[in-house]
Amino acid sequence: MERSPRVGGRAAYAPYAAFAAFGIFWGAWGAALPALRTQAGVSDGELGTALLFVGLGALPTMALTGRAVDRFGLRVAAWLLTALVGAGLLITAADGMVVLVIGMLVVGAASGAADVAINTLAGRAEHATAKPLLTRSHGLFSVGVVIASLSTGALLGTGSSLLLAFAVVAVVVCALVAVVWLASASLEVPAHRGEAGQEREVPEGPGVAAPPGSRSLAGMLRRIGPTSPLFVLGLVAALAYAVENAHQSWGAVLLTDVFTASPGLAAAAPAAFAAAAALARLSLAPLSRSHPVAMLVGGGVLATVGTVVLAAAPWVAVALVGLVLAALGTATLFPTLLSRSLRGTEPGRHGRATSTVAATAYLGFLLGPAYVGLLAERSDLRGAMLGVAALALVFTLAAAPISAWAARRN
Numbered sequence: 001m002e003r004s005p006r007v008g009g010r011a012a013y014a015p016y017a018a019f020a021a022f023g024i025f026w027g028a029w030g031a032a033l034p035a036l037r038t039q040a041g042v043s044d045g046e047l048g049t050a051l052l053f054v055g056l057g058a059l060p061t062m063a064l065t066g067r068a069v070d071r072f073g074l075r076v077a078a079w080l081l082t083a084l085v086g087a088g089l090l091i092t093a094a095d096g097m098v099v100l101v102i103g104m105l106v107v108g109a110a111s112g113a114a115d116v117a118i119n120t121l122a123g124r125a126e127h128a129t130a131k132p133l134l135t136r137s138h139g140l141f142s143v144g145v146v147i148a149s150l151s152t153g154a155l156l157g158t159g160s161s162l163l164l165a166f167a168v169v170a171v172v173v174c175a176l177v178a179v180v181w182l183a184s185a186s187l188e189v190p191a192h193r194g195e196a197g198q199e200r201e202v203p204e205g206p207g208v209a210a211p212p213g214s215r216s217l218a219g220m221l222r223r224i225g226p227t228s229p230l231f232v233l234g235l236v237a238a239l240a241y242a243v244e245n246a247h248q249s250w251g252a253v254l255l256t257d258v259f260t261a262s263p264g265l266a267a268a269a270p271a272a273f274a275a276a277a278a279l280a281r282l283s284l285a286p287l288s289r290s291h292p293v294a295m296l297v298g299g300g301v302l303a304t305v306g307t308v309v310l311a312a313a314p315w316v317a318v319a320l321v322g323l324v325l326a327a328l329g330t331a332t333l334f335p336t337l338l339s340r341s342l343r344g345t346e347p348g349r350h351g352r353a354t355s356t357v358a359a360t361a362y363l364g365f366l367l368g369p370a371y372v373g374l375l376a377e378r379s380d381l382r383g384a385m386l387g388v389a390a391l392a393l394v395f396t397l398a399a400a401p402i403s404a405w406a407a408r409r410n
Helices: 005-010 013-040 044-072 076-091 097-129 133-157 162-187 217-224 229-259 268-283 285-290 292-312 316-330 333-343 347-378 381-409
Strands: none
Touching (some): 013 044, 013 076, 013 097, 013 133, 013 162, 044 076, 076 097, 076 162, 097 133, 097 162, 097 333, 097 347, 133 162, 133 268, 133 285, 133 333, 229 268, 229 292, 229 316, 229 333, 229 347, 229 381, 268 285, 268 316, 285 292, 285 333, 292 316, 292 333, 292 381, 316 381, 333 347, 333 381, 347 381
16 A cells, blocks of 8 residues: 555554543543442442443444444544443443443443454554554553543542543543544545456455455355454454453452552552553554564563562562563553554455454453453462463463464465
8 A cells, every 4th residue: 555645644643542532431431430330329249240241242343343444434433432432421320230231231332343443443554654553552542541540530539420520531532533533534445446446355265366246155254264364363362362351350359369458559550550551552562563473472471471470479569560561561462463464454354354353352351350260269369360371371372373374374
């Protein structure tokens, strides 16, 4: 794809704004959950059950959104981010378990769709500029999470209502959405078009093009089946997400249960993890594109070592060091894998490719915390973290050869 000065100058604005908006929403969401629990009148157990429906709502839309982006264009991301913040506003009125669950499903559906759309947007921008915009965009997501969680917590601490807090978030997100809408126009490409402007099918075999206007069933199954390179790559990415979310979800609990840390000190675990992830994504972004194999292997090793340090830590300070090391290791794994998978994909199919990788990887995000819980019941949290270290080690051994294989097959 030929790059023009106009594309090069504006391409980064859209994904940066999109990921910042996404991070601001989820940072505010995390800080608002205690207030949302009170607003809905549910117990801790009921809130935990309701939160599972976020994932259940997200998975189907993640699998389907890529085709919509490829068909209707990158501005779909702006609409989906708007829908997400709208869902956040609606759930502030939740009263009772049933309404809360419905709201969680809607938030999850909007979030999953927006996740795929903004990753497609960042992938297209990276393709247009040959710059590491995917990893940097994920860094801005982490920055948004940190800023919004602290700001929302402070706002709610003054006695402000949940609705007011999300109204402030909505204003900020909508301003960023306007940037996404305006800047993404320079990245649009005709979907699957040949030089003569005719619809072009993806080849079904080496050197063999499908007949015009037809798609073979075998070709479709090859693209979406369990042997699809993108699907297999998504399974590897699921390991990375499982390790990442295990730390995010259980870090504070580990400090509380193992070291009897105060609530304020325990809260340093997710904050330190998010801050370290942001630092890694913003500073190491160029390497994720120029040296992807080194980033995958090095990140996996660092995540493994950091998790072992956390599991064996004798003091809170050492545990926090382990968390930071794990964050530095896991932070760039998914964007590096996604970036590498999109290089061999034509721009008009970036959405579908992103859907396949992201939806499969999201399974790890959902199952990682549950995996820790199951291991902790059989041993303790230290033993569970060693189980997480084992996942990180498997990723380290598998990421480079499988991503190389997928790049050849894709």
